[in-house]
Every structure is written in structure tokens, then in C-alpha cells.
Amino acid sequence: MCNYTQREYSCGHFRWIASEWCRDYTITHKRCQPNVTHFKYRAEERCGDCKPKEYPPWENLIKRPNQPVS
Known part of the structure; x- marks a missing residue:
């Protein structure tokens, strides 16, 4: 499992930042189950x-250039 740091901001949103990739991810580049460590x-x-x-x-x-609003 890859290690993540969870950040909570004053606006109430969360972000998960990878702090360490596991061996499986470095080989396959497929994300695995996150493990929040901090x-x-x-x-x-x-x-x-x-x-x-x-x-x-x-x-x-x-x-x-002008871009149309979708």
C-alpha cells in the first residue's frame, strides 16, 4: 500500500498527497489502496x-484566444 498524507484546509476540503509509493506502484503505475500515515x-x-x-x-x-464556455 502507498503511504499518503491527508491535508485538511480551513475551507473544509481534503487532499491526499502521496508521501511514499509502494513497490507495486513503481512497477505497474496502478494505484493501490491508500494508507494514510499523517x-x-x-x-x-x-x-x-x-x-x-x-x-x-x-x-x-x-x-x-477566446475560448467558448462549455
């Missing part, structure tokens, strides 16, 4: 989905 609570931080997007001041100078 828990981290990040009270001062929101997950990447909930963080406000911060763009550099020069973002408006980049010409991007």
Missing part, C-alpha cells in the same frame, strides 16, 4: 480550488 490541518490556508486567483499586473497584456 494528518495535517492547515487552519491558515485554503485549498487551491478556493483560493482567490491572483494574477500579475501585466496579465491584461497577454493576448489569449
